[in-house]
Amino acid sequence: MLGEAIIKGLAVTAKNFFGSYVSKERLPTIQYPEARQALAERVRNFPFLVYDGGDWEKGLRCVACQICEKECPPKCIYIKRSSAKKPNAMGRAQFYPVVFDIDTSVCMGCQICVEVCPFDSIKMNNEFELCNSDRFGALLLHKQQLARSSEYYHQLHPGEAAEADARLAVEKARMEARAKAKMAAGSGSAQKKGPA
Amino acid sequence: MADTLDQLFVSLKHWLVAWFPPAWQPLISVVVIVGAILTVFGSLFSVATVFERKGLGRIQNRYGPNRVGIPFTKISLFGFGQPIADGLKALIKEDFVPHAADQVVHFLAPIAMLAPITLMFAVLPCGRNMTALDLDAGLLYFFAVGAGAELAVFMAGWSSRNKYSLLGAMRGIAQMISYEVPLILSAVAVVMMVGSLSLVKIVEAQAGYSGWLPHWHVFTPWGFAGCLLFLTAAAAESNRSPFDLPEGESEIVAGYFLEYSGFKFAIFFMAEYFGMFAAGGLAATLFFGGYYAPAPWLAWIPTWAWFIAKTMAWIFVLIWIRGTVPRLRQDQLMNFAWKFIVPLALINIVTTAVWHFMRAQPAPARWAVCALLVAGPYVLLGRGLLANKKIEKRTYRLAD
Numbered sequence: 001m002l003g004e005a006i007i008k009g010l011a012v013t014a015k016n017f018f019g020s021y022v023s024k025e026r027l028p029t030i031q032y033p034e035a036r037q038a039l040a041e042r043v044r045n046f047p048f049l050v051y052d053g054g055d056w057e058k059g060l061r062c063v064a065c066q067i068c069e070k071e072c073p074p075k076c077i078y079i080k081r082s083s084a085k086k087p088n089a090m091g092r093a094q095f096y097p098v099v100f101d102i103d104t105s106v107c108m109g110c111q112i113c114v115e116v117c118p119f120d121s122i123k124m125n126n127e128f129e130l131c132n133s134d135r136f137g138a139l140l141l142h143k144q145q146l147a148r149s150s151e152y153y154h155q156l157h158p159g160e161a162a163e164a165d166a167r168l169a170v171e172k173a174r175m176e177a178r179a180k181a182k183m184a185a186g187s188g189s190a191q192k193k194g195p196a
Numbered sequence: 197m198a199d200t201l202d203q204l205f206v207s208l209k210h211w212l213v214a215w216f217p218p219a220w221q222p223l224i225s226v227v228v229i230v231g232a233i234l235t236v237f238g239s240l241f242s243v244a245t246v247f248e249r250k251g252l253g254r255i256q257n258r259y260g261p262n263r264v265g266i267p268f269t270k271i272s273l274f275g276f277g278q279p280i281a282d283g284l285k286a287l288i289k290e291d292f293v294p295h296a297a298d299q300v301v302h303f304l305a306p307i308a309m310l311a312p313i314t315l316m317f318a319v320l321p322c323g324r325n326m327t328a329l330d331l332d333a334g335l336l337y338f339f340a341v342g343a344g345a346e347l348a349v350f351m352a353g354w355s356s357r358n359k360y361s362l363l364g365a366m367r368g369i370a371q372m373i374s375y376e377v378p379l380i381l382s383a384v385a386v387v388m389m390v391g392s393l394s395l396v397k398i399v400e401a402q403a404g405y406s407g408w409l410p411h412w413h414v415f416t417p418w419g420f421a422g423c424l425l426f427l428t429a430a431a432a433e434s435n436r437s438p439f440d441l442p443e444g445e446s447e448i449v450a451g452y453f454l455e456y457s458g459f460k461f462a463i464f465f466m467a468e469y470f471g472m473f474a475a476g477g478l479a480a481t482l483f484f485g486g487y488y489a490p491a492p493w494l495a496w497i498p499t500w501a502w503f504i505a506k507t508m509a510w511i512f513v514l515i516w517i518r519g520t521v522p523r524l525r526q527d528q529l530m531n532f533a534w535k536f537i538v539p540l541a542l543i544n545i546v547t548t549a550v551w552h553f554m555r556a557q558p559a560p561a562r563w564a565v566c567a568l569l570v571a572g573p574y575v576l577l578g579r580g581l582l583a584n585k586k587i588e589k590r591t592y593r594l595a596d
Contacts, residue, residue, distance in 0.1 A: 002578030006521060013255045013520045020254040029258050 041157055044124035046104050046141070047113055048148045052090075056147040059088070061121030064097040068113035068122055076106035077113065090172060102146060104130060105139040120164040123153055198496040205232070205500065206325050229328045233317045240504070241469045242279030248515050250275065255519035286462035294357060294455050301355035305348050306456065306463040312344030313467050316474040321396050323487045323500030334395040335387060338478060339380055342433070345471065346372045349442065349452050352464070356455035364451025367526060368435065368442030374533040375432035375439075381541035382425040385418055385548040386482045395478075399486030408492075412485040417566035418548040421574075423483040425541050427510070430475035432533070435468060437518035441526060476510030477503065536577055543573045 019026040051059035064081035080099035132138035250260030265272035319334035353365020413419030432439035487499035
């Protein structure tokens with residue numbers, strides 16, 4: 001009959017209207033600044049730099065190899081390598097970035113820098129509340145703003161961070177073994193030299 | 197006590213007017229009444245916009261506006277600060293007039309829209325002894341003044357020099373004139389029964405109760421049909437969904453008020469809501485017992501509160517319908533008006549006459565005959581309209 005469908009429709013909307021007051025399912029909105037949705041582990045936005053240990057400046061894993069700078073498609077990374085080496089968190093003398101800037105107004109979050117980094121030192125962050133009233137200076141993130149501790153990285157991407165740490169540990173062990181072998185070889189030759 | 201509360205505003209006005217010299221009193225009285233009407237319906241308008249947005253939100257499973265509250269505090273007032281923010285925004289926005297527009301007509305159109313619609317409130321009995329202008333031909337005045345808004349729609353559309361505005365205005369004119377006919381025809385039934393065009397007399401005719409049932413016109417077969425016809429036509433008159441073709445956001449951007457910004461746009465918006473209030477108030481007056489309480493034991497609540505409640509109930513129904521029914525097409529709209537609503541309204545006049553002349557007959561016979569007269573044409577016309585429709589797969593002719 002004419003008008004039947006309208007009445008059915010009105011019933012549906014009325015059900016939704018009153019249902020929204022009693023049922024959580026009918027009102028799935030999360031009231032954002034007060035309540036937040038838990039972000040998925042793979043959520044990514046802009047990169048950050050990982051550091052080990054307590055001091056962000058000393059512990060930066062970055063050795064300023066500039067691969068990420070060269071690979072970055074929109075060219076949003078700017079690195080200035082140090083002229084002299086400095087011991088990093090592992091105690092090895094390394095170059096370090098004097099300047100490491102990422103222009104977040106240019107960055108497209110493609111994660112290519114993360115994939116090419118051989119030192120597991122640049123990772124993707126999930127911070128998204130970066131809006132600012134200064135559209136020039138404040139969108140350019142400097143080294144200090146980019147630095148995050150490896151604990152933060154663990155908390156952000158637990159699986160991935162463990163993997164990276166394992167890789168780093170293997171690397172470290174290899175380095176130590178090599179150093180030991182070198183030392184042993186050095187002392188061996190010294191010993192050899194000694195009697196001669 | 198109840199009577200004091202009921203007559204609170206009337207005595208307040210008398211008290212205010214008494215302060216002035218006798219020669220001034222008629223003028224002051226008018227000013228006070230006009231001020232009261234504008235304040236009350238203006239604030240109802242601002243509240244209704246929030247209710248509309250929240251209601252539609254809830255229907256669509258989301259919160260509506262619930263943020264704006266008192267500035268510089270964390271108090272959100274459930275979003276009821278929104279109209280203040282909206283008003284400020286409308287005031288601050290640039291008032292843009294297109295270069296090619298007819299400046300004078302473009303400027304006058306919003307005023308020409310709001311003025312007649314505001315005048316419609318003059319004859320509405322907003323409570324006992326609370327009619328601003330108790331005309332003997334109140335209903336006639338109401339429709340006569342309300343028809344002025346159609347001119348404003350066309351003024352706005354034509355003067356904007358914009359094809360969408362013009363299309364919206366054309367649609368608006370076609371729709372408003374078409375639906376004016378059933379609107380008035382369904383009101384005629386009430387006039388026939390009451391024997392007066394005075395809205396106060398129409399309300400008084402609905403006083404009293406048989407048992408728990410009030411003597412409202414809606415509780416008679418002709419009144420029920422008339423009420424539905426009136427509400428449908430009134431929704432179309434006030435350009436409300438599903439009859440919002442003159443605005444038609446998805447097709448013609450905003451229709452006749454497309455080229456309006458800032459407060460002129462707000463005035464059009466206000467006029468639309470005022471039109472809804474006026475239509476709701478008239479529907480309450482004609483069919484829902486005006487300012488009378490729906491049950492004898494509720495009579496202690498002031499009459500003006502009942503009038504406002506009934507008007508707002510109509511607004512809620514409109515919001516509900518807006519959240520439910522999609523917009524009609526122009527030809528569907530016209531077919532619906534001329535092939536369905538107008539014939540039914542004409543038949544309803546006959547039903548009213550039958551109801552009137554069968555008053556000596558026993559009630560069941562009277563009810564049966566009139567109910568048949570209402571339901572029969574509805575079903576037959578509905579069937580007939582659908583039967584003649586050939587619903588087939590639509591073929592699209594694209595421009596080459």
